[in-house]
Amino acid sequence: MASESRHISEPIARPAGEVYAYASDPANIPEWAPGLGTSVEEVDGHWFVETPTGRAAVTFAPLNEFGVLDQDVTLPSGQVVHNPIRVIPDGDDSEVIFTLRRLPGMSDEEFDRDEGLVAADLARLREVMERR
Template identity: 30%
Template sequence: MPTNLLITHTRSIAIAAPTEKVFALVSDPNALPSWAPGFARAIRRDGEHWVVENDQGEARIIVRSSADHGTVDILNAGNPSQGAFTRVLPNGDGSEYQFTTQFPPDAPEEAVSAQLLVIEEELRTIRELCE
């Protein structure tokens, strides 16, 4: 049994907007500062990667999306197996946006809780931008 499993948390939000509209927003790396300003105060393209600027400096990311599957993954360019894995799903006439993120197994519980609060705020911002 592996002992180095990451801690995974998923949050979701119902959005009264078509899946295409929600997907268009969350799959556009240039839109990250509008809904995740703590993560990406600014963003720029750098070859096949993106560079986000935030309070910790700069970080290189990969944004991998599939309109056919409704998936948008925002991954650490140095370790693409880690990051945020998201999906836009149909929900009646609207959408459901699911956001799964990972934390190291030794992450302090307070840090995880604080980050989940940030994610929940980002989800509410996405809903406001799309509705």
């Protein structure tokens, strides 16, 4: 059975290539996505973020021309969460779309909370990019 998904999007008044270049750099995560991690560290080619539940490993989609920013986050529990993320052109601007999936056993309140965290991160990405 497919899990429930919500698509959270944010328009950004910057070209898609610029947004993608910034958001695809793991070193920028703490600035625009503290919901994912408040600090980031690269160790031997592997990326780690500090989360409220501990250190998590993050694997990023290879750089590509399609705006795919997918992440696989391995939580401290060992559970792997796949986060589909896209930066798509919208004329001279762009839109970032994050697909949030309900995890097994997640309550409605937890799902709503995660949606709010993702929306805040995307809004922060817009603010960062539009200040440039």
